[in-house]
Amino acid sequence: MFFSYRQHNAAAEKAARLLPIRTSYAEAPSRPHPWQILPQWIAQPARPGGGYWAGSFVPGLVNGQPPAIRMPFVDAPADAFARVLKEREAAKRAKPKPEERVDVFLDEAAFVPFPWRAIGSDAAPTGSATGNADTGSIVASFEPVPEFFQRRGVTSANRNLLASAAQTQRYLRACDIVLNQPRVGFSNEITVGAVVDGSILAANPSFVTPLDQQPRVTAVPKFVQATPPTLNDFLVQRFTDAPLDQVLLATVYALSPALVPDPVVTSAWTIFVRQHVHWNLSHAGQRIRPRTELPRITFFTPLAGGVANLIIAQVLAENNDFSQALLDMYQQTRLAGMFYAV
Amino acid sequence: MPLPAELLARPGEEIRPAYDRLLRWIEAQRLVSTDDRIAITQTANGQLVHGTERPPSIVTPLLVSQSGKDLFRVGEGYINGRLPVIKTKKGKLVSIVDEDGVPHEPASLLAGRPILVVAEVTFKPDLALDKIEIVTKKPDELLRTGTANYASASVSQVIGHIPLAFNRAGRFIQFTLHNLQVRAYREAGVPRVIYWPA
Numbered sequence: 001m002f003f004s005y006r007q008h009n010a011a012a013e014k015a016a017r018l019l020p021i022r023t024s025y026a027e028a029p030s031r032p033h034p035w036q037i038l039p040q041w042i043a044q045p046a047r048p049g050g051g052y053w054a055g056s057f058v059p060g061l062v063n064g065q066p067p068a069i070r071m072p073f074v075d076a077p078a079d080a081f082a083r084v085l086k087e088r089e090a091a092k093r094a095k096p097k098p099e100e101r102v103d104v105f106l107d108e109a110a111f112v113p114f115p116w117r118a119i120g121s122d123a124a125p126t127g128s129a130t131g132n133a134d135t136g137s138i139v140a141s142f143e144p145v146p147e148f149f150q151r152r153g154v155t156s157a158n159r160n161l162l163a164s165a166a167q168t169q170r171y172l173r174a175c176d177i178v179l180n181q182p183r184v185g186f187s188n189e190i191t192v193g194a195v196v197d198g199s200i201l202a203a204n205p206s207f208v209t210p211l212d213q214q215p216r217v218t219a220v221p222k223f224v225q226a227t228p229p230t231l232n233d234f235l236v237q238r239f240t241d242a243p244l245d246q247v248l249l250a251t252v253y254a255l256s257p258a259l260v261p262d263p264v265v266t267s268a269w270t271i272f273v274r275q276h277v278h279w280n281l282s283h284a285g286q287r288i289r290p291r292t293e294l295p296r297i298t299f300f301t302p303l304a305g306g307v308a309n310l311i312i313a314q315v316l317a318e319n320n321d322f323s324q325a326l327l328d329m330y331q332q333t334r335l336a337g338m339f340y341a342v
Numbered sequence: 343m344p345l346p347a348e349l350l351a352r353p354g355e356e357i358r359p360a361y362d363r364l365l366r367w368i369e370a371q372r373l374v375s376t377d378d379r380i381a382i383t384q385t386a387n388g389q390l391v392h393g394t395e396r397p398p399s400i401v402t403p404l405l406v407s408q409s410g411k412d413l414f415r416v417g418e419g420y421i422n423g424r425l426p427v428i429k430t431k432k433g434k435l436v437s438i439v440d441e442d443g444v445p446h447e448p449a450s451l452l453a454g455r456p457i458l459v460v461a462e463v464t465f466k467p468d469l470a471l472d473k474i475e476i477v478t479k480k481p482d483e484l485l486r487t488g489t490a491n492y493a494s495a496s497v498s499q500v501i502g503h504i505p506l507a508f509n510r511a512g513r514f515i516q517f518t519l520h521n522l523q524v525r526a527y528r529e530a531g532v533p534r535v536i537y538w539p540a
Contacts, residue, residue: 003361005351012364016345019371020391028395064458064505064517065481079511107510280517284536342518342539 034060039271049266059106061280067215069110074098080108116173117221121166171256171263176223182210185243245337279341406507413448420521428476456510465500465526502535
């Protein structure tokens with residue numbers, strides 16, 4: 001086959017026309033998951049910064065039902081506003097005042113303002129500080145800046161409180177979003193008696209019943225997971241267990257623009273969300289076991305015509321009561337429930 | 343696509359080497375084979391190629407969906423390896439999918455909102471699983487609301503409720519995203535039912 005240079009060049013130009021002149025690619029749309037936080041800026045010109053950041057949610061469920069957020073009635077979204085009015089009317093109660101807090105559920109577009117804590121150069125110390133007389137420094141510990149934000153110009157705080165603050169390109173704020181599930185709690189009171197009346201100590205264990213079982217979502221500057229109480233905790237004079245179980249849903253960060261003079265959070269700050277929970281949850285409370293009665297120790301003697309029996313019984317009764325109280329505490333104090341994904 | 347000048351042949355030049363260069367260049371420009379994720383637009387200046395990544399298709403077991411205003415369906419899913427049954431709007435108790443994989447006729451929702459679609463699991467006195475029926479319940483009708491463990495009211499008939507989806511304002515929010523396992527047991531003589539993802 002004879003191919004002239006003109007035919008070759010025509011074929012080459014046609015091939016160039018058929019080949020792509022531009023390629024583009026679109027990633028798959030993200031799939032929303034339960035508890036996903038949707039940050040939004042709410043403009044309020046009267047506030048410093050011109051408004052505040054808040055978060056609404058892709059509804060997550062606990063035991064099949066959405067948690068609520070306590071919101072001022074005036075801020076409730078339209079559906080929740082109408083529902084609350086209807087419920088109050090049905091219960092023949094007065095309409096809520098504008099600032100009265102009402103339950104708004106996650107599926108009703110409830111939102112919670114973010115209460116920020118500072119991380120980095122302008123943060124407050126997180127623990128105790130130690131002084132060194134030789135060097136004249138006072139060293140404190142601070143919450144570490146996540147590496148992700150270090151790379152974006154957030155500087156760690158200067159640990160020496162007497163030195164000047166560290167220079168930073170950007171400021172960082174954070175808060176934690178927490179799910180709270182009420183449950184029965186445990187309380188105990190140790191009373192000290194006068195030895196002359198035959199009593200030394202008495203334990204009075206009882207239960208703290210929550211007002212309702214409604215799970216609620218809150219935003220706090222810093223969430224600290226409660227450590228399970230130990231037996232020593234129960235034996236302090238008065239112990240009260242918090243009657244709720246908590247789980248950290250997400251940590252929200254706000255990163256300032258570079259080189260802002262004033263670290264007031266505005267709409268120009270960038271919000272980052274670190275989700276900790278991606279699934280709906282079941283919550284299993286502990287079952288309060290039936291009380292086990294200890295066999296009571298008794299001792300009868302014919303000595304002194306049985307007069308000693310009264311004294312011995314009184315002494316043993318104290319022993320019996322205290323042993324029973326300790327057993328009750330041992331059995332009933334572990335009331336923390338458990339969350340699990342479904 | 344701009345054409346590199348060295349691919350063109352000049353008068354008097356041998357064509358075959360230029361032709362081979364052109365073929366190698368065309369081969370090097372090949373991107374992908376086309377399918378329904380690749381959109382190609384022909385223009386006078388060449389092709390525009392656009393690729394779209396599709397999300398992985400996930401079928402949620404026991405997916406509850408609204409059908410019209412007062413009806414609903416439940417997609418295929420298993421509890422202890424068994425298909426639940428459901429009462430259709432005509433009152434017939436059927437499997438949520440038949441042996442040919444055909445979905446059930448829609449079932450009726452209770453009036454009033456909010457409402458839950460739950461799997462009601464019934465156990466025999468020896469705690470063997472007896473029935474699994476999809477029913478609708480109001481939130482306050484759920485056994486032991488607020489805990490995943492249920493204590494049945496009756497010792498002779500152990501019943502548990504597994505929430506599948508919640509509906510307040512005309513759309514369902516799916517609760518369970520997996521097939522499920524369920525079991526009943528006695529604790530200090532009290533029957534209890536617990537479920538977990540399979």
